[in-house]
Amino acid sequence: xxxxxxxxxxxxxxxxxxxxVAAACGSSSKSSNGGSSGATVKVGFFGALTGPNSPxxxxxxxxxxxxxxxxxxxxxxxxxxxxxxxxxQGDPSLAPAQANKVVSDGTVAVVGPAFSGESKAVDPIFxxxxxxxxxxxxxxxxxxxxxxxxWHRIVATDDFQxxxxxxxxxxxxxxxxxxxxDDKSDYGKGLADTVRQxxxxxxxxxxxxxxxxxxxxxxxxxxNMHSANVDGIMYGGYYADLTRLMQQLRSAGVNAPIxxxxxxxxxKLLAPPEDKETNxxxxxxxxxxxxxxxxxAFVTAYKAQFNNAEPGTYSTEGYxxxxxxxxxxxxxxxxxxxxxxxxxxxxxxxxxxxxxITFDSKGEVPGGAVDxxxxxxxxxxxxxxxxxxxx
Amino acid sequence: MRHLLTQFWSSTVDGLTVGAIYGLIALGxxxxxxxxxLINFAHSEIFMIGTFAALFTLxxxxxxxxxxxxxxxxxxxxVVLASMAASSSAAVILERLAYRPLRRRGASxxxxxxxxxxxxxxxxxxxxxxxxxxxxxxxxxxxxxxxFSIGDGVVTSEKAxxxxxxxxxxxxxxxxxxxxxxxxxxxxxxxxxxxxxLMGVNIDRVVRVTFLxxxxxxxxxxxxxxxxxxxxxxxxxxxxxxxxxxxAVLGGIGNLRGALLGGLVIGLAENYxxxxxxxxxxxxxxxxxxxxxxxxRPTGLLGESLSRSKA
Numbered sequence: 001x002x003x004x005x006x007x008x009x010x011x012x013x014x015x016x017x018x019x020x021v022a023a024a025c026g027s028s029s030k031s032s033n034g035g036s037s038g039a040t041v042k043v044g045f046f047g048a049l050t051g052p053n054s055p056x057x058x059x060x061x062x063x064x065x066x067x068x069x070x071x072x073x074x075x076x077x078x079x080x081x082x083x084x085x086x087x088x089q090g091d092p093s094l095a096p097a098q099a100n101k102v103v104s105d106g107t108v109a110v111v112g113p114a115f116s117g118e119s120k121a122v123d124p125i126f127x128x129x130x131x132x133x134x135x136x137x138x139x140x141x142x143x144x145x146x147x148x149x150x151w152h153r154i155v156a157t158d159d160f161q162x163x164x165x166x167x168x169x170x171x172x173x174x175x176x177x178x179x180x181x182d183d184k185s186d187y188g189k190g191l192a193d194t195v196r197q198x199x200x201x202x203x204x205x206x207x208x209x210x211x212x213x214x215x216x217x218x219x220x221x222x223x224n225m226h227s228a229n230v231d232g233i234m235y236g237g238y239y240a241d242l243t244r245l246m247q248q249l250r251s252a253g254v255n256a257p258i259x260x261x262x263x264x265x266x267x268k269l270l271a272p273p274e275d276k277e278t279n280x281x282x283x284x285x286x287x288x289x290x291x292x293x294x295x296x297a298f299v300t301a302y303k304a305q306f307n308n309a310e311p312g313t314y315s316t317e318g319y320x321x322x323x324x325x326x327x328x329x330x331x332x333x334x335x336x337x338x339x340x341x342x343x344x345x346x347x348x349x350x351x352x353x354x355x356x357i358t359f360d361s362k363g364e365v366p367g368g369a370v371d372x373x374x375x376x377x378x379x380x381x382x383x384x385x386x387x388x389x390x391x
Numbered sequence: 392m393r394h395l396l397t398q399f400w401s402s403t404v405d406g407l408t409v410g411a412i413y414g415l416i417a418l419g420x421x422x423x424x425x426x427x428x429l430i431n432f433a434h435s436e437i438f439m440i441g442t443f444a445a446l447f448t449l450x451x452x453x454x455x456x457x458x459x460x461x462x463x464x465x466x467x468x469x470v471v472l473a474s475m476a477a478s479s480s481a482a483v484i485l486e487r488l489a490y491r492p493l494r495r496r497g498a499s500x501x502x503x504x505x506x507x508x509x510x511x512x513x514x515x516x517x518x519x520x521x522x523x524x525x526x527x528x529x530x531x532x533x534x535x536x537x538x539f540s541i542g543d544g545v546v547t548s549e550k551a552x553x554x555x556x557x558x559x560x561x562x563x564x565x566x567x568x569x570x571x572x573x574x575x576x577x578x579x580x581x582x583x584x585x586x587x588x589l590m591g592v593n594i595d596r597v598v599r600v601t602f603l604x605x606x607x608x609x610x611x612x613x614x615x616x617x618x619x620x621x622x623x624x625x626x627x628x629x630x631x632x633x634x635x636x637x638x639a640v641l642g643g644i645g646n647l648r649g650a651l652l653g654g655l656v657i658g659l660a661e662n663y664x665x666x667x668x669x670x671x672x673x674x675x676x677x678x679x680x681x682x683x684x685x686x687x688r689p690t691g692l693l694g695e696s697l698s699r700s701k702a
Contacts, residue, residue: 052624055525184671210671215630216620219405220665220673223398227543240526244622247528251535252545272455273531273621 040082041334042107043069043325045318046098046122046133047114048090052213053238056266056312058090058114061136063306064318065111067298070305072326079334081326090114092121092186099125108132108336111321114314116140117186123151132340134324136317139262139285140190144362150340152363154321154352155314156285158187158261160368162194164283164386165234165259168372169195170202171390173257175232177205179225181245183213183237191261192236199234213241221245222252230256238263243274255279262286266313267379275378282373282380287354289316292382295353320352394666400544402662408550408619410658411557414651415612416635417642418564419482419605425581425645425696426601428500432507433485435632436514437478437606441613442623443518444477445470446527449617457534466532470617475610482606483599485510491598519625529621553615560611561651564604568647573600581645581696630674637681643691652692656680 045065048058062085069083084107088095095113099122102110109132113119119138126133127148134152135143141159143151169175178199182192189210199206207228209221222245225233233249233256235242242264249258260269262284270277289295289302289311298319302311327350328342342348349358360366372389373380383389395402416438423431448470458466489510493503536548568574576597579587588594616631617623638657642649657677664676684692 050519050524052524052526052626055523209669212630212670212674214626215673216616216622216627217405217409218670219409220402220662221670223401223405223543223662223666224394224670227394227398227401240624243526243528244620247621251547251549268525271526271528273528 039079041079041329042082042084042105043322043329044084044086044102044105044107044110044112046086046088046095046102046110046112047118047137049085049087051089051091052240053090053263056239056268057137057263057314058087060312060315061111061114061318063302063309064136064311064315064320065322067302067305068319068322068326071301072323072330077330079329081329086110086112088113088115088118088122090118092117095122096125098122102126102131103129108334109134109325109339111136111318111325113138115185115187116143116190119143120186123148126150130336130340132325132336132343134321134343136321137262137286137314138187140187141194142190144364148363149344150336152324152343152359154324154355154357154365155317156368156370157364158191158194160370161261161283161285162191163198164370164372165191165195165261166198166202167386167390168281168283169199169232169234169259170204173232173259175204175230175256177207177228177230178232178234179207179209179228179230179256180234181209181211181221181225181236183235183241184210185213185237187263188236188238188261190236192234195234195236211237211241211245213237216244218245218248219252222248222254225249225254225256226252230254232256233258235260235264237261239266239269243269243271246274246277246280250274250277257281259283262313265373265380270375270378270380272378274375277375280375281383283370283386284313284373285368285370286314287316287371288313288373288380288382289353298353316352316354320350320354320357323352324350324357395663398543398666399663400542402544402666403659404541404544404546404550406659406662407655408553408658409661410638410655411554411651412612412616412654413631413635413638413657414654415557415560415608415615416631417639417650417654418561418608418647420636421639421642421644421647421650422577422601422605422608424639426577426598427490427494427503429490429503430507430636431485431602431605432504432632433489433510433514434482434605434609435628435635436511436518437482437485437628438609438613438616438631439518439623439625439628440481440514441474441478441610442617442627443522443527444473444610445614445617446529446623448473449529449532454532455530457531459534463533467614467618470532471611471614474614474617475607478610478613479603479606481514482602482609485514486598486602491595494598515625515628522625524625526622526624529617529623531621533618549619553619556611556615557651557654560608561647564608565647567604573597577601634674634677637677641681641684641691643693643696645696646691646693649691649693656692 045062086098088098095118116138139158141157182189258280265282265284328339333339419434576592580597638653642653660680
């Protein structure tokens, strides 16, 4: 009896010690977002540095951010900026842990979160801790409705991308029965739903389906498309899944044109055996730098720093987002609040590579140009702006 | 329901094809469980390693477009052999490093399970770091000729190859386990390891051969998967592994024929269910099916275990 009563007491004592230590740790991290530690300011990248979509939709952007920071530091201004990468794998279930790390590290601003799903999960954390976030690529339209003060976005939302895809499918490709497939993610499904609504309003028949991007066999979806005899397909999701879905669709004889989105707007979409594919289009509210002569200095600098790798989707936007933050820091703002006030001011205007950036009261850049690319010879070729090509 | 009828034959054909791959991978799970009572969670990565071996073989042979005739058979054989070699060696090394030390020390089955999960993550990340996380695609090796059609189901050469190969490998494995001395040793160890030792069975060798065979089956599945789906990635084993393990349990864990049957049943159930309720319910349907079968027949469809296979 006496032995049993010792255990609960010891356990209780241990628990109390742990609780006190945890409370002490917790409270000390809240005060560390005030500003720079010493003479460096931490600016981070938040997105998929590992994981299946990371090479083209995470590392590309992170490189743009790193390049911008290195160029800034080379100017010799003070305080210096330290680049801190945070790998969320683009996964909304893994992102919150990284977001907490951002807060405890004292990072004042992040470029990101890169994906919409993880944005939904971690932007509340950033908002509560007062960390500035400028996303170059999370396009889900509902993100702006949350009333976040520290959140900013520099690309057009899916509210613009969705209708652009509908326009392309109905007016340019003349499809009457469209299969709309999504990957069940916040981003893919959100965009696909916008397209479904747009198509129905345009009087086009819609055949809905979805795939699990973690799986490899999409035969039930393929059979559905085949038996429904669709003359157009829209896919909401990322390039790694679309390239497999495309291969299976074409193998089964489904040759309808496929229109997809910025998650698929990457040359890896057309890796062999899909390199001969020309009946695929991707919209993007982004500028793929290698397709624009005005961005050639950026391309050269990028290649020089990253082992001859070419900038990819959203590299330009990542670069621009970082430079927005760096502009604020260069003007003497080194705390998260000061940076946020500076870039949120109506008079703030920054000429980036992709566009001139100024934020409205919701944190968005007004205007919404969407470009469209087509597969040709194993790469994506820029056709132009959707609104200009299909009036 | 309308969809089920209009897509019945295509669902059947595709269900059997994907089910054959599930079945081949399930053979690995069921063998190891039958002998060691261990769920080898790293088996999905053994499969993934096989797909990478197939990728590298095709690159080494410089295959960039379709082959026909004798060259095709040659290429396919080489790919299958390379995958089998890679997967079985990986399986044997895995056993040596992750499980045997625990067996030696008489560790609990929980420890072995944790080791298996750890090995699974380790192998995934190893390949991701070494070969990149991006999807790797294969050139088309086999021409996709239509052999015949049933209703709206099209049986192509690819699908036929997968199904027939899976069936053939299962038959060969079954013969090995029931007719050879080593196979008898496997069955004896599955029935009663201590008595088997007394009867002169070399347990270490039996375990090694079990892993080798399971790995070889996964290698064949990997080669077929590569030829048919033409892509791989460091995490390709995950979902397949879960479904294959489900198939093994469904058919009766420890039962070889059950593993293949379970695989086919899951493949069919998935596709039929998807045609009725939509593809988003695919996985739900497989697992609900599993639960129902286990409720009414807890030992699985074929029930019998490895030790009681007829000789």
